[in-house]
Amino acid sequence: MNKLTKNTLSGIEKQLQDIQNILAKDLCDLNSIAPIKKSENWERKLGGGGKSISISGNNIEKAAVNFSSISGKNLPKSSVALKSTAKNSTRFHAIGVSVISHPQNPFSPTGHMNIRIFIEINSKNEIVNWWTGGGFDLTPFYPMLKEAKAWHQNAKQMLDQYNKSYHSKFAKMCDEYFILPHRQEHRGIGGIFFDQLQHKELQDSIDLLTDIALCFTNSYKSIVNNTKQKQHSKGDKDYQLYRRGRYVEFNLLFDRGTKFGIESNGRADSILASLPPEVRWPSIKTAGIKKREKKLLHFFHKRWKEYL
Numbered sequence: 466m467n468k469l470t471k472n473t474l475s476g477i478e479k480q481l482q483d484i485q486n487i488l489a490k491d492l493c494d495l496n497s498i499a500p501i502k503k504s505e506n507w508e509r510k511l512g513g514g515g516k517s518i519s520i521s522g523n524n525i526e527k528a529a530v531n532f533s534s535i536s537g538k539n540l541p542k543s544s545v546a547l548k549s550t551a552k553n554s555t556r557f558h559a560i561g562v563s564v565i566s567h568p569q570n571p572f573s574p575t576g577h578m579n580i581r582i583f584i585e586i587n588s589k590n591e592i593v594n595w596w597t598g599g600g601f602d603l604t605p606f607y608p609m610l611k612e613a614k615a616w617h618q619n620a621k622q623m624l625d626q627y628n629k630s631y632h633s634k635f636a637k638m639c640d641e642y643f644i645l646p647h648r649q650e651h652r653g654i655g656g657i658f659f660d661q662l663q664h665k666e667l668q669d670s671i672d673l674l675t676d677i678a679l680c681f682t683n684s685y686k687s688i689v690n691n692t693k694q695k696q697h698s699k700g701d702k703d704y705q706l707y708r709r710g711r712y713v714e715f716n717l718l719f720d721r722g723t724k725f726g727i728e729s730n731g732r733a734d735s736i737l738a739s740l741p742p743e744v745r746w747p748s749i750k751t752a753g754i755k756k757r758e759k760k761l762l763h764f765f766h767k768r769w770k771e772y773l
Contacts, residue, residue, distance in 0.1 A: 474558060477582060478534050480671055481562050482516070484580070484678045485532040488564045489518045491682045492530065495568075495689050496522030507732045512536040513558075517735040521742075524573075524693045528566040529738035535559050535729060554585035554593050559729075561599070562678065563722065565739040566685065571705035572695040574605035574612075574653070574688060575712060577739070578681040579722060580674040597670045598660035600635060601681040602643050603688075604653030604712060606705045607757070608764035612688045613654050614772040620657050621773060623680040627664060627673055635659045636769040645715055651765045652715050700753045707754055708761070709744040716740065 493500050500522025508514035515533035536558045561581030568575070578601035585594040603616055617636070624631040639658035644651050657677070664670040716723050716739050726736035747754070 474584075477560055477584075477671060480675065481534075481560055481580070481582075482532055484675060485516065485518065485530050485562050488562070488578075488678065488682055489520065489530045491686055492520050492525055492528045492564070492566055493522070495686060495693065496524045498523045500525065507735065509535050509730065509732070511730055515732065515735065517732070517738065519738065524569055524689065526567050526569045527742040528564070529735070530562070530564045531735045531738060532562050533560070533726075533731065533735070535731065537729065553587045555588050556586050558584040558586070559725075560584075563739070564681075566689075567709070567741045568689055568693065570693050570695055571606050571697050571701045572609075573692040574603050574609070575709070575741075576681070576685040576689075577602055577604070578678060578685075580678055582671065582674065592667075595667060595670075596661045596663055597674055598662060599674060599677060600639055600656060600658035601677065602639055602653055602656040602658070603685075605764075606708050606761065608760055609688070609692075610764075612691070613764075613767075615687070616654065616656065616684055617769045617772040619680055619684045623676055624657070626676075631659075632657065640768055643715065645711060645719070647718075648711070648714075650711065650762065652711060654765065654767070655769055700751075703745070703751075704754050704757045706743055706745040707747060707750075708758070709741040710746050713740055713744055 493502060500520050503519045505517050513535035515531060518530040520528040536556060538556055561579060563579035566576045580599035582597045583595060584592055587593045621632040635657035636655060639655045642658045664673050723736055
């Protein structure tokens with residue numbers, strides 16, 4: 466049984482904070498003009514805190530990279546760990562990093578990634594249970610076959626280094642999770658998603674989380690760099706703002722991270738930082754929107770197996 470020393474906990478926090486800084490730098494670098502970057506440290510009254518970084522620039526309209534480390538005695542009702550919590554645990558620690566990016570150009574996709582580790586300790590300050598979770602997904606506004614293929618292939622190549630079965634499991638979970646049931650639509654082209662995973666020892670799992678974050682940022686940078694200068698019309702932009710509404714609907718209605726953050730009395734501004742800066746829900750769809758959406762939903766119907 467491992468003891469959760471201060472160095473152990475602070476060491477995990479340091480590794481995830483380093484990941485946060487890498488992600489923030491990469492998003493800043495996607496702008497050709499120095500973006501506006503704001504950092505804010507925050508504390509949670511019930512235990513823990515975090516750091517929120519917001520970025521806005523000429524290519525990335527709005528991005529948020531959040532780090533949080535919270536602790537407490539009782540889990541929020543939305544936590545998937547409720548059924549598997551150790552009987553002798555007296556306190557939990559949840560440490561994570563999340564990133565969301567909403568580009569200016571409608572031909573650049575929205576990108577999302579999060580990684581987290583959950584640790585339970587007993588009265589002797591020993592680790593009695595732990596698991597990891599997270600993943601990433603991509604939400605284009607226009608079909609992008611070449612980019613979709615690279616997105617899924619990069620994820621598989623990275624995961625195969627850890628376990629050959631992970632990609633098919635995580636990709637399937639992603640398809641099942643990032644979906645809007647009331648519209649019968651996938652949120653995007655998918656990616657990977659997993660929860661309650663123990664990959665070998667604790668440090669092995671942290672290494673996996675690190676590689677997931679690096680895989681995301683490397684893939685996303687490549688896609689945005691290839692699309693951020695594409696010419697677009699007002700109609701293209703209007704369509705992007707309309708489709709952003711789907712992202713808002715998912716995050717407010719179904720996202721576990723949003724529910725966990727709210728129920729655990731997290732920082733509301735950080736929790737809702739994933740929402741786009743501008744979005745529209747037109748009461749009547751124009752012919753242009755209908756035409757674009759038909760093509761996009763046909764593209765979304767393809768799943769990860771078709772790109773490998």
